[in-house]
Amino acid sequence: MATQIRDVVEQYVKLVGSGPTEDIVALYAPDAIVEDPVGTPPKRGHEAIREFYEVIAALDRETELRPEDVRIAGNQAAFPFTIVTKVGGQRFVLSPIDVMEFDEEGRITGMRAYWSQEDMRVEPE
């Protein structure tokens, strides 16, 4: 289970950095719930989740996950990762901590992302 969860986490971060959206959505169970960031209205189900990831699909972006930062406990995982989006000659750097829950088939049933605007760093490209 832990190996499968770790594998999905690595796939997830890689796909968030490169897409396609449909492959990200396919990592989620059909009735999964995404709350990103925590405190905002949750998106439930593939359609709402697809819409959510479509927003970043058009952006020039890259992600980084340090495998040694991933923590797995029971059927859940928590991990910090970094996403850099490049817009208008600037790099927007954000390192959320994501928490995910998985079903027995290794599909993500819930994702909550911990970050706020003040964690966003803006750098010249």
Next chain:
Amino acid sequence: MATQIRDVVEQYVKLVGSGPTEDIVALYAPDAIVEDPVGTPPKRGHEAIREFYEVIAALDRETELRPEDVRIAGNQAAFPFTIVTKVGGQRFVLSPIDVMEFDEEGRITGMRAYWSQEDMRVEPE
């Protein structure tokens, strides 16, 4: 709210490294729930939480929190920290990711710790 949450997180990690237990317990709301690690039976309420922290109270230990690693979103926080316990000439090093939820008075209403045995590193003292 975010400032208050950050302050409690910093107090919490400091107290886990030094005690006393009663001061850790006082950071929790009376009916708070602790699940540490995630996947184990939750402890509910001050008495169960006190018992939980009493286990480490007798150990020679220290903790470290990097303030820049703390993520706050809504009334919740997620943060990695490191706890080192020294037993029998060895150092047991563990860096869980903790997720906490807070009430309006800044008391912890829930704590979930993400780690497993394989995240424990043993070093000579």
